[in-house]
Amino acid sequence: MFFQKHFLLAISIASILIFESCNNTDYSDAIQLSGSIAGYESGYLVLFSVDTASSYPIDSVKPDGNGNFRLRIAVEGEGFYFFKKGRSVSVVFPAFPGDSLQFDFNPSLKAVVQGGREAEIYAEFSSGISSAEASMDSLTRAMLNARHTPDFAKIRATTDSAFNRIKFELKNEAIAFIQSNPSLLSNILVINAMPGRAVLFDETTDYNHFFVVDSLLQLYHKGNKHVAFFHSRANRLRNRIEAEREAMLNLTPGSIAPEISLPGTSGQVMNLKDKPGKITLIYFWTPTDALSRKSNAGIKELYEKYKGDGFAVFAVSFDPFMDRFTNAVNLDKLWWNNVNDTLGMKSPLLSEYQISGFPAFVLIDKEGRIIERFLSDKALAIWLEENFAKVDAK
Known part of the structure; x- marks a missing residue:
């Protein structure tokens, strides 16, 4: 009986201690x-x-x-x-x-x-994104409903304009949010906002905003895993921007064009520097790009017009499949120097020549120095019409 009483007493005391411990839990x-x-x-x-x-x-x-x-x-x-x-x-x-x-x-x-600490103030900004997405969805439905009507082109142009206006206004709101709340961790969410599944801030054109947010996050939240991840991303972006600037300096008129050494349709490696003595168009394209295939016809006309006067084409394709590249060359009858990079969009040539879209054109002189860069075959045609005789005479 003595042990039973003391056992029950011990259980009671333990229960009280556990209860007190739960009540005093630090949350x-x-x-x-x-x-x-x-x-x-x-x-x-x-x-x-x-x-x-x-x-x-x-x-x-x-x-x-x-x-x-x-x-x-x-x-x-x-x-x-x-x-x-x-x-x-x-x-x-x-x-x-x-x-x-x-x-x-x-x-x-x-x-x-x-x-x-931040949830309520960020919720106000995110509600603006939700409203913008609702407006975008409404515009999309209106455009889809009108796709078979005679006024579709006009409606689409109006819709595109409205989309751009919504995005412009939302971006300004995001910039104002960051400026008004520089210490918030939520700025990571703001800079990465994607209304309507489209990025609000583009790394290529809005990189300064990424750098500003990175600096603020390092100042107020250094050590946070999300901040560390964003910092790594910002550093990669800094390195890319610096590399692009350096590449652009190397692509100014008068600079020697970077070497290109790739296999042609026969599999034999061809080098750009092995084709001296002519004014040469370096033509960047890809067989799967509709604009490139359309541009092929325009380049063929220019080639036929100027080849007798010392004009050459060195066409660089970016396609992982050599067979597809070869078939496109034969189908479009591209009878000039053709090479292909099977690295495709991962090719280092894209950064060396700062190619962001296809087709792209770089004109070099007889010594391999860059004369000019062009974004369309029409711009190239106008330039050749006005300047080819002058350049060829040098």
């Missing part, structure tokens, strides 16, 4: 998420964590009969999350340790967000 490293789903009937609300290159589910909750839910998760640092229920997906939201966020979801998981 400073946790995120508390609560809210409601309008029109909720059944199913689980799944919470996903966004990693640097993917996303994965980390918890779930089943709302009560009124659609109310509450969820608490422990986190190691700030990050990005989203909810999913069936096929419905919420927008991504930022959350920090200690945040308490309230969500008012509609049936498709569009939400009004309150609370949190």
Whole structure:
């Protein structure tokens, strides 16, 4: 009896200690998420964590009969999350340790967000993206409905103009958001926004905005995994821009054209430098590109017109398949020097010659020095008409 009483007493004391421990749990490293789903009937609300290159589910909750839910998760640092229920997906939201966020979801998981260090202010910006996407969807439907009408061309032009205006206004809002909130981790989401599945900021033309955001993130959130990933991306972009600038300096008129050494239709390697003594057009194209195939006819006319006066063509194709390249040469009757790079769009020649689209044209003189670059066969034809005799006489 003595041992039984003491055993029961020990159990009681342990229970009290456990209860007190639970009541005193420190939730400073946790995120508390609560809210409601309008029109909720059944199913689980799944919470996903966004990693640097993917996303994965980390918890779930089943709302009560009124659609109310509450969820608490422990986190190691700030990050990005989203909810999913069936096929419905919420927008991504930022959350920090200690945040308490309230969500008012509609049936498709569009939400009004309150609370949190950044979630509420970012939600205001993301609602603008949602509105823009709704407008884009409406314009797309109008254009599709008109595709068989006599006014389709006019409607499409109007639609394209409206698309560009929406994107322009949204980009200005994004820039203003970053300028007004320089310390936010959410700027990663802003710079990567894709309304209507189209990038808002393009790395090629908007790289300065990427560099600004990278500098701000390094200042305020250095050490965060998302910031580290974005920093690596920004550094790759910096290196690419620097390489492009260096390449452009090497492609100025008067510079020696970079060497090209590739196999021709017979498989034998041909070198650009082995074809001296003529004014040569380096013609970049690809057999699978409609504009290139159309341009072939124009280049053939120029070749026939000027070849007797010392004009040559050194055509460089970018196709992974030699057979397709050879067939295109024979089908289009391209009887000049033809070579092909089976690396295709991964060819280093594209960066060396700064080729961003096909077809592209670089004219070099008899010594292999660059005379001029052209973006169309029509521009090339006009230049040759006005200048070929002068250049050939040198």
